[in-house]
Amino acid sequence: MRCIRALLLVACALGSLLVPLAAPSRAQGIPQNIPRRDLLILENPEGTVKNAGWFNIWAINAGSQSNGLQQVALDTLWYIDPESGLDGVWDNSLAADKPQYNADFTEMTVKLRSGIFWSDGVEFTADDVVSTVTTQIKNPGMRFSAVLASNVASVDAPDAHTVVFKLKKPNSRFHANFTVRWGAVWILPKHVFDKVEDPVKFDFNKPISLGAYVLHSYDPDGKWYIWQLRDDWQRTTLARFGKPGPKYLAYVDPGPPEKRVIAQLNHELDVIHDIAPEGMFALAKQSKATRAWFKGFPYGHPDPTLPAVIFNTQNESFKNPDVRWALALLIDIKAVAMAAYRGAATISAIGVPPTGTHPATYHGPMEEWLKAFEIDTGKRKIKPYDPAIGKQIAEMLRPSMGEQIPSDPAEIARAFGRGWWKTDPQAAQELLEKAGFSKRGGTWVTPDGKPFSVRVMVEGDLRPVMTRAGTMIVQQWKQAGIDAKIDVAQGTLPTRRAAGDFDTFIGWSVETWGGHQDLSYFLDSWHSQFVAEPGKPQPLRNWQRWSNPALDKIIEEIRTVGFDDPKSIELGKEYVKLAVKEMPTIPLMAYNVFTAMDQTYWTGFPTSENSYTNPVPNWGNSRYMFVRLKPSS
Amino acid sequence: MSGYLAYVGRRLGQFLLVVFIGVNIAYVVTHASPIDPVEQSISAVTSFGNTSPGAIEQMRNSLRELYGLSGTPVEQYLLFWKRILRADFGPSMSAFPTPVGTLIGRALPWTAGLLAVSTIVAWGLGNLLGGLAGYYRQSRGLKLMGVIAMGLHPIPYYILAMLLLIVFGFLWPVLPISGGSAMNLPQTWTPEFVLSVLQHAILPALSLILIGMGSWFLGMRSLVSNVLAEDFVVYAELAGVRSWRILTSYVMRNALVPQVTGLAMSLGGIFNGAVITEKVFGYPGLGSLLVDAVYAGDYGLVLGVTTISILGVSIGVLAIDLLYPLLDPRVKVS
Amino acid sequence: MAILLRDLLRHSPEFRIGAVLLAFVLLLSVLASFSPYPPESVYVVPPDVPPSLTYWFGTTSRGQDVFWQLSFAIRNTLLFGCTVALISRLFALVIGLISGYKGGWIDRALMSVNDTFIVIPLLPILVLFYFVMRDRISWLMLALIMACFGWAYDARLIRSVVMSLKAREFTQTSLFSGMSTRQILTEEHLPYVMPIVFSTTMNNMVWSIGLEVTLAVLGFTDINTPTIGGMIYWANQHTAMVAGIWWWIAFPTITVVMAFIGLFLLALSANAYIDPRSRLWSVGEAS
Amino acid sequence: MRANVQQPHAPQDAQPILWVRDLQAHYRTSHFGVRRGVKAVDGVSFAVRRGEIYGLAGESSSGKTTLIKSIAGAIRPPLEIVGGSVEFAFLPGYGGLHRAPPVDVARIRWRHLSYIMQGSMNVLNPVRRVESAFVDFAYPHIGGSRKQFEQQVVAHLARVRLDPSVLAAFPHELSGGMRQRATLALATICRPDFIIADEPTTALDVVVQKEVLGMIRSIQRETGSSVLFVTHDMGVHAHITDRLAIMYAGRLVEEAATAEIFRNPLHPYTRHLISSLPRIGDDTPREGLGGSPPNLADPPPGCRFHPRCPLATEICKREVPAMLEADTGHRVACFAVNQGARA
DSSP states (O other): OHHHHHHHHHHHHHHHHTGGGGSOOOSTTSOTTSOGGGEEEEEOTTOSOTTTTOOOTTBTTSSOSTTTIIIIIOOOSEEEOSSSOBTBSEEESSBSSOOEEOTTSSEEEEEBOSSOBOTTSOBOOHHHHHHHHHHHHHOTTBTTHHHHHHHEEEEEEEETTEEEEEESSOOTTGGGGGEEBSBOOOOOOHHHHTTOSOGGGOOOOSOOOSSSEEEEEEOTTSSEEEEEEOTTGGGSGGGGGOOOSOSEEEEEOOOSHHHHHHHHHTTOOSEEOOOOHHHHHHHHHHOTTEEOSSSSTTOSEEESBOOEEEEOTTSGGGSSHHHHHHHHHTOOHHHHHHHHHTTOOOBOSSSSOSOTTHIIIIITTTHHHHHHOOEEOSSOEEOOEETTHHHHHHHHHHHHHGGGSOOSHHHHHHHHBSOEEOOOHHHHHHHHHHTTOEEETTEEEOTTSSBOEEEEEEOGGGSHHHHHHHHHHHHHHHHTTOEEEEEEOGGGHHHHHHHTOOSEEEEOSOBOOSSSOOOHHHHGGGSGGGOOOTTSOOOSSOTTOOOOHHHHHHHHHHHHSOTTOTHHHHHHHHHHHHHHHHOSEEEOBOEEEOOEEETTTEEOOOOSSSOSSOOOTTSGGGGHHHHHOEEOO | OHHHHHHHHHHHHHHHHHHHHHHHHHHHHHHTOSOOHHHHHHHHHHTTSOOOGGGHHHHHHHHHHHTTOOSOHHHHHHHHHHHHHTTOOOBOSTTTTSBHHHHHHHHHHHHHHHHHHHHHHHHHHHHHHHHHHHHSTTOHHHHHHHHHHHHHTTSOHHHHHHHHHHIIIIISOOSOOSSSSOTTOOOSSOHHHHHHHHHHHHHHHHHHHHHHHHHHHHHHHHHHHHHHTSHHHHHHHHTTOOHHHIIIIIIIHHHHHHHHHHHHHHHHHGGGOOHHHHHHHTOOSHHHHHHHHHHHTOHHHHHHHHHHHHHHHHHHHHHHHHHHHHHSTTSOOO | OHHHHHHHHHHOHHHHHHHHHHHHHHHHHHHGGGOSSOTTOOSSSOTTOOSOSSSTTOBOTTSOBHHHHHHHHHHHHHHHHHHHHHHHHHHHHHHHHHHHHHOHHHHHHHHHHHHHHHHSOHHHHHHHHHHHHGGGOOHHHHHHHHHHHHSHHHHHHHHHHHHHHHTSHHHHHHHHTTOOHHHIIIIIIHHHHHHHHHHHHHHHHHHHHHHHHHHHHHTOSOTTSOOHHHHHHHHHHTTHHHHTOHHHHHHHHHHHHHHHHHHHHHHHHHHHHHOHHHHHHHHHHHO | OGGGSOOOOSOTTOOEEEEEEEEEEEEEEEETTEEEEEEEEEEEEEEEETTOEEEEEOOTTSSHHHHHHHHHTOOOTTEEEEEEEEEETTBTTSSSGGGSOHHHHHHHBTTTEEEEOSOGGGSSOTTSOHHHHHHHHHHHHHOSOHHHHHHHHHHHHHHTTOOGGGGGSOGGGSOHHHHHHHHHHHHHTTOOSEEEEESTTTTSOHHHHHHHHHHHHHHHHHHTOEEEEEOSOHHHHHHHOSEEEEEETTEEEEEEEHHHHHHSOOSHHHHHHHHTSOOTTOOSOOOOOOSOOOOTTSOOSSSTTGGGOTTOOHHHHHSOOOOEEEETTEEEOOHHHHHHHHO
16 A cells, blocks of 8 residues: 555656657657758767857867868868769869969969859959968968968969969978868858958858858757758859759767667668777668668778877887887787777778778889888898788688678778788897897896887777777787787877877878878978977877988978879889888778768768768768769659 | 854855865866867867978967967966956867857756756655655565665666667657757747757656666665654654654654755756766766866866856855754754 | 674575675676686687677677676776775764764864865866876776765765764763763764765765766776776777677676675665664564 | 652542553564564553553563553564453454554544653654644644644643743753653643653653652643553652552562552562662661562563562462452462462
8 A cells, every 4th residue: 555655656756757758759869840851961070069159160179160161161272082083083173273383383373263152142252262361371360370371472363263372482282271181271251251350259150151051050059050052052163063962961969879870770860970890880780771881891981091000209119110110010910900990991001091092003003012022130031011911801701791791802902901011920029139129038128128118009989999909909019028008098199199298109190182192291291390309299290200311302302293293103102112111100001980871861972882072971072972962762 | 043143154264265275176187187278279170181280380379379378377377266256267278269158158057957957856756765665664666666776776877878878769769869959949948949858858867867866765765764763753653643744744854854965965066067968868068068178178168167066066065054953953053 | 703694694685685696796706816818808709799608798899708807897896996985984984973073163174175075076187187197097096086085975974963963862971971082983973873884885886886987988997907887988989789799788787786786785684783773673574 | 758658539430441451562573583582561451540640660671661562552563462452441342552443543642542751852853843743743633723723732831831932942952851841741732531651750850850740640630631650760659640550570460559559568579669769767778689680581480570589489480370359459469468368
């Protein structure tokens, strides 16, 4: 009797909680009042945007970039596609043509398209480009201020559709600043910013678009942004490729990986930016409609980014290339690929990502050289390259993955990579001994008698795959008698990376255009002129702080040849050979991004068979995807 | 009465002291952080884009200037207090130039709403059921409740939240699993919006209540069994006072005194936010704001949130001390 | 002692269930010493195998045997929780008793310190501490920090109980009969305070282990040492919940719940045995 | 001393209001394997008449408290009524409160049967004002408007010489005497037919004790209630009770008008109790009683007093003496006395 009363009470309390349930609440994860068939929902990997109402992308780090702003609302002169592109890799966007340099690369002339309009009806002209440069130079607190100020002596618009940049010093790659690889210097609306007192403190809300979409609405709490196709979309650069399919785009924060999977299974998230390999497998298994870059294993899109073991070469232990080589030879890349990506990795032995056009330009042609490459262990000469490792990974996976694993050698090379360094503990031992290290009671000791300890810094759950690779490598080094330890830096990684406060870390100092063979995108920053003193902050991207006179020579030569000059490929190969000999970083594999696309509402996503662009939705380049998307019938 | 006033005065002094020390510790600790906000900003800007290394140093300097990090430590400390006393936390660095106050102002109502309601409901339900369970010891239903409370209590919150999410968002998808209200619904006080907010709050609140109820339940149950043996309870029973009356006015009223203390502190503590709830349910709030700020090395924002939290908890503690003599008249104030 | 245990075992069903649960958990944690695999090694067994006769609790996506991982994890986690609870209980008891009994400026001074510990938000401090200590942070160190922050709340609770005890007649009687403060506190007040200490110990352990899991979920954990939080961290990294590797999450959770229910029942029956008042109840329930 | 003994106030022939017949109340514990049965009340029979103050005396742990708990129906495990019956005139037919329907019990509590508890310190809810106790305890029985009730309470408090301001006070703010008078007022405000008073004056100092006793007496006279007055203090019994029963180790050993008991104690135990009362001008050393009260878990066979009894014979060790009337209204359970009486 009493017990019944008590239970009744509980029931009432719980019942009152659940009253709002009475309302039908299916499909809560999608925007209200917008027909689903007109809407594409994409993940913005920035997560929740703190400063949701801030659209001034030209201020440093004030608001979101990839909430749709850079993908669909802004535009700039050129795009280079990391894949093959809709109409070739190079796309003249706001520019009518490729950049025209003078002979000594001190002047760049740009011809602009006409008939392109801002979403408020104002025509885009050369003045906008000039203003983009001058406004930022004037305000040091703006994002591209420093880079423009250090390059541009003056910028003029001789007519409404021509811009002439006069450069402070020769720079054959100046146009790269206005060329989208993920992002670039976006063109700002002069007619808006001219009226603003302090452009650093201006929120640009509501934003005026130059791209095909305008802001429809956004969450003041920063969890979603909805963009709407412009009525005058034909007056934008994207119109050359046809009408974009989705009338509305929603860039949302779908939460932790589990929720992303659930959201896609509920068909409430069309494009997942990235998830753990296991999440991808689960999606592939549970949803017929889900498609990734590769139809089957290894699914993920290889970004033109090269995760590697990056040494702090200013650290006494890692100054000697023999030590770096020894550590490389202790790695079993197959186990690392398994641990990091469950095998769904595209390995690379050389310092160029195995993605886009690079395998054809570098990996393939250089394979013979790699096979012949020898290192001197002090006792003997060995040929460390094993061309069969990619194939071995494929074979390893075949029993469990079956049909999904390609059997065509070319396909295998494309999906899993070619060769890598054969694990060779003997050679590693000889190399370490050559470098003056010695083994005492099963553990290695440095030449000055201290235990050889290597900390491997990883970012933790911010980059799960890197963390997993790092723990595997630590295990392998430990087994060889090195005092290796994982060091989870979490959010401190950028600070520590810049400060050189690490032994080694798993990350990347190599990023390329992907669709274009030119390596200066990252290589220019490897010049010794930028290497900081120990203890001083290192500017990007030479985190290994490696300097080498031969490298400087290569870089200086690249600076003098044109962007499309075939000679730059030869110079690129020179760099690859030098980096193989010196091993300043141990290249591991491509950064495979598991972008999962749900074809329930939309089809025509970019895939490896139809590789017209990068599907990874935070890339500025992903805008090309929208013109190819068609509603599913 | 003047004794009580003197007590209030002394207690207020102690309150101010605690807040002052607390804020100072928070200041020192956040500034001891090895994360450099300038470096984090630069990394955020340049991690994808194409920036030449030569420009970084210049960017670094202008950011240092912009973020107000160029002064000496003493100047910065004084500036901090000058601002705090005007209830201004300065600009956030990771969302420059948006004021910290604006960011907190956005997140606070969500956090306060969700956590206050679920804390109070968990407290009320937990105590009521715990009280019943302590009083009606033979009831099978309440014994079962005890077992459930014991079992729910130690489940790691994250797991419970995820389970709820999978059950109500996937296996039986009847409840929204993300956000504070439906997408594309203007945040104005329309019935539609209010309903949406309530719907979105169900799962996060339920998870917090299920986890939170356990300790109140178990605490109350044991407190009640202590009180039951007291003479005044036996006497009231002999006097034929109705058992409901005995349970509420005699047993619970006495057992509640320490529980009220706990409630006040829990309510003060809600300003810390609930990071995991916010993370799992994508609920807006202070918790993720705080963790993001720590990541970004955004001292201003960290200090803003911690100061609010310090104030919240201190007020909770102060309230207990001032109310305690009223709750338990036996306690002398002096 | 042996007789006491025998009596408890024979006649208190709570104690029996609690003892069985806890014995299982303890056995599991003791087994850690006999694990065939070192705790941090990965890919030592085939990954993602569901529970079977070979792998009782299945294997993780990292190629670890869940059973052996769990045995390390539960050992470390229990040690962690006990350490935090023990140290913080000591602080809480001493400060709560003295502050509540003595009153006056001692109370005010102690409560100022106490309140400062209460008001400082713990999570950012732990995160920043993690950033400073990096990989030198061990579970013992984390336990010490958390113990430093885990006592204040309960010290206040104990203080309030002592304050109302102080107003009761028996305190006055003891005072007049010439007992010293220490005697009054330990002989007269402590018995009343002990049940609170017991129940706060449970809460404190739940709190500290919960916080360890929270830190792990946020990624601030020593991923080299397996703990319950560490297991959940790695399971998360491999999206085990949606990938269908439920055993990676379920067994650690069940074990934690078992450990706590076990502890709880033991404390309950021990309390009943010690406290003569609750004797009457236990009989009432039996009849 | 004997002059102190009050003359019986109630008419000798008044109808009983309470019959206790062969009441057996045992504590049965089974605590962690140790089974124990304590025969705290073992076959007690007596009756209380209307309008009289019936005293119950005995050492501590003689079973007095258990007896009145059983009578008051405050039966919680491990206490169990094993046999016998308790019958109130105002609740006939059930044989004890513990057997009556809860609704009926609730109806008679405080209206017909009230209780003054031992140790006034903790009998009032410490966190509520005294007034609330009156409201909770008495208002449901008295009814009427709240205002009338308040007036009635104030008037009643005046009888125990308490200022109405105590109503607004918390229990801990009152002195021991005030608190006891407040509980006295609380127990008597409904003019109950029967009041159980369990050591109501024990914790008070002598002056206050006397005052309170006086009040109990005067209120009892005014309301015509019956009182079951329990204390170990023979002096108090002499002062207030009309009839007196002596309890030893769970059984009654003697019962008579109070004056009769003091004048002519028959049972050796009663004699011992009375002889150990202090007397003015008497310096003769008290002869002590050897031994100590028996363990009720394992009481001696036969007469429970026999191990300590100076008159014990063989029969005392084997058989239980019955309560027999030795004189009109004077019952005693002792082989030696009863034989003598018969002889």
